[in-house]
Structure formats: C-alpha cells, structure tokens
Amino acid sequence: MSQAILNHAPAAGRNKLFDRVCVPIISLGIPLLIWEFLSRSGLINDFLFPSPSQILGVLWGKSGLQFETGILYGHVYASMMRLLWGLFLATVLGTLIGMLIGLTRWGKFIFKPLLSLFMPVPTLAWTPILLLLIGVDNKTTILIVFIAASFEVILNVIAGIENMNVKVFWVARSMGASRLQIFFKVIIPGIMPYLITGMRLGSGYAWRALIAAEMLAASSFGLGFMIYEASEFMDMTTIYGGLFMIALLGFFIENVLMGMLEERTTRKWGVQVER
C-alpha cells in the first residue's frame, strides 16, 4: 500500500534555519537586486520592466493596509474563495466518484470511460461552455477549479483503493466488522494519504486554471481579472504585482496549507504515497 518511513530531524537548528530561510533569500534576492539596478539605471526599459521596489510600492498602495484603496484584498479574497469552494467540491465529489470506481463494478463501468475521455481536455476549454451556461459569475470560476482539481482527487483515490492489501479487509472481517465499519474504519483512513496527495496536486492545477479562467470569466474581482484589466491600461507594475501575488499564494496553498494537512495525517503515520 505504501512505504513506511521514519521521521526524525537530526539536522542542527542552525543548518535548518539556514536552508529554509537564508538560501531562498539569497537566491531570490540577488536576481531581484540586479533587476532593481538595471531598471533604475535605465539599462532596461523601466516601462516594460519596472523595478521590484516600484512593484512592491504598487502592491502596498493597493493593499488593504492603506485606507480607501484596499483593492488588492478584494482580488485576493475573491480568488481564494473560488479556489476553496472549488477544492471543497472537488474533494467531496472526487472522493465519492473515486470510491465508486474503485469499489463498485457499475461505478467503474459508468465513470471510468468518461474519466479517460475528458482527462486530456485542458480545464480552460470548458470556460466557453460554462460562460454560456452560467455567465460571468463566481459559479463559473468555482466550477473551473472543481474540474481542474477533481481529476487528481479521483485518480489518487482510485490508486489508494487499488493499493490496499486485501488482508487489511480480512483482518477487519475476522474481527466481525460490518460493511459500514469496514468503510469508516478501514477504507476512509486507508485512502486518506492518497486523497491528500490528490488534493495537493489538484490544488496546484486548480490555482493555475483559476487565474486563467478569471481573465475570461470574472467581473471586477480576482487576481486573474486584476492583471487582465491592468494590461488593458498598460499598467505593467500592477501586472507584475499580480504575478507576484499569484506565485506567493500558490506557494502558500500547495506547501503551507496542504503541508499542514499532511503533517496531521501521513507524516504522523509515517506513510508515504509514491508517485
């Protein structure tokens, strides 16, 4: 089912701090400093490449920390809410469909061909249909997140069920477990590491798809909308600021948010999902 690993961190605190904080600061800081210098000195076009300090200044100006222009907050909030709702739907429905495929013959019969058929379709290709069906609405972008994330959730849940050792069920049955007890005490916790892997991968795809979809199907809010609108006004600094926020939040979702989920389950259990 999975490979057990022992978790211990023998590395000294100083080295860990150095690796996790100092190295990224240096490796990101040097190119930024060079960019800052080139842009300010006029060696590169400062309209197309505004300096990092200008970009940060614009972000600060749009942030909610400054009264009356708290516009950035609205964009971040809109994107994050769409992502979380879409992820929630993908997790619930994806787990359900994955379990139907993995556990029942009719589920496999109904959903497996659909899955294989629609897997190669880029999520964004659904946008025109959704726009016609729903229009420019939060529902459209939430559904894009749902579509982008659910494939990974479904596939990982199926993998989790397929990788389960039949003897796990035997042990439970020889204790007199009912079907319901096997479902809640064996299957659900057993697929958990796979579900979390699916959510982590799915959230990454979904974030990328969401930003793109917001350019096509969002009115007035969302980070994708923010940079799309800025391009119409040729506001390069806001575009870069938006990209910066997208990168930062994407990192936060995939590593911090999903990392927290992993910390409480797979890492505590010493279980690792191979991919």
Place this chain on the structure above:
Amino acid sequence: MNQDKIVADNVTMRFGDVVAIKDATCNIKEREFVAIIGPSGCGKSTFLYVIAGFESASGGRIELDGKPITGPGPNRGVVFQEFVLFPWRTVMENITLGLDIQKVPPKQARKRAQKWINLTGLTGFEDAYPATLSGGMKQRVAIARALTYDPEVILLDEPFGALDVQTKNYMINDLQNLWTEANKTIVMVTHSVSEAVLLADRVLIFSARPSSIIADIEIDLPHPRGAEDEAVRDYENQVTRILSAEVDKSMSMERRAAA
C-alpha cells in the same frame, strides 16, 4: 481428551486447472496447538485461509464446532506474516480495534488490551505509530491484536517468516509462555521445522502439490521447550526426514514444469 474444534474432511482447493489441496483431512482438538508444515507453494497458507473463512474450499467439508465454515468471524483471530497493521492507528488503537468494532466501551477495551500488551512485551509503546516500530515489535502488535478480542481460535500464518533469524529466535522463546497463557486452539503455518517442534503439540506435514496431509506427529514434550533439548532435536530430525522427501518431490516437479 478435549473434543474436536476444527474438522477438515477431504478438503480440496482448485485454482483454475491447478489443484492446490487434494483431500486434506484432519481433526484439531480444542486448546491444541497445531503446526502445519510443508514444501513452499504446497497450499498450507490456503488451507489456513479456508479455516479463517477468507477462501472457500472447492470440495470437501470444513467445520468449526460442528458447523460448516462459511466466512470469517470473530471466533477466529488471524496473524499474518506481513503484520497488516493499520498505520493510522497507534499500537493501542490497533490492539483495541477488534473490541472497538464489537462496540466495547473504550475504557474497558484499553484495560483488556493492557494484559496482552504486557504479555507480548509492548509496554511503553502504547502510543507509538506502527511505522516507528521494528518488524519484531510490529508482529507483537499483530499477535496482541488477535488475542485481545478473545477469539476461540488463533490462526498464525508464518508469524515469524518476515523476521531476521535473531529476532525470530528471540521471539519464539520470549512468547512460549504467551501461548500457554492464551490457552486457545492455535493453528500455525510455518516452513521452519524447529519453530513447529518448539511450539506445537502436533505437527501436520503437507505433501507437495496437490497437497494432502501425509504425516501427523504428536510432540509429546512439556512446555516451555529449549531448542537444544535432545528430545526436541529427535523430533526435528523425524519431521525433517519426511519433509525433505516432499521438498525433493516438489522441486523436481517445478523443474519438470520449467523444462
């Protein structure tokens, strides 16, 4: 003597064209420790799974307490070679799983588990997760888990097979009193002659495929036994003689199949 607990009458097991077990017949008495030994691939584990109710026999009759076995049930506890622990449950939660399923209140379940935790030498590891344990410790958890929900029959499927020699020898010695204390009907499948002779009251020898039971040797020695005892050695030689003839047969059969 006690009455029959498990009765197998001409049990046959087919997988497609392959006849794994043919006409296996034996009686296992209540509170008897029976070891099943045979060449590898002879279907001895399959026979154990038939008793457990995981597999159903293709032919013949198999009964527990005079009733035909139709599926697994809480009157039989199983310990597998690969431990099969639940990684998301701590040692204590793994061991109390059977009682949890049977809806025994948690407090009472933990109290009942503690007895077997102590007897299997797991004291102090109650809150550890299986991933942090060595193979030997994992197998102790699996054994304690099977004993805690108090089944009448314990089925051991090569319980020491996945352990290194040192750990295995230590565990066999260390757990000798456990089986006496458990006082249950125990059926153990093994490929180790010394394991069988050290632990069991009776050793059943399976033939090469299609397997049937070709010898039934009573080990008439008091427990606990020492691996170096002369009487134990004599029994080992006796079992080994019969077994090696069967191993020769099964090996030449494999070679013929390959040729």
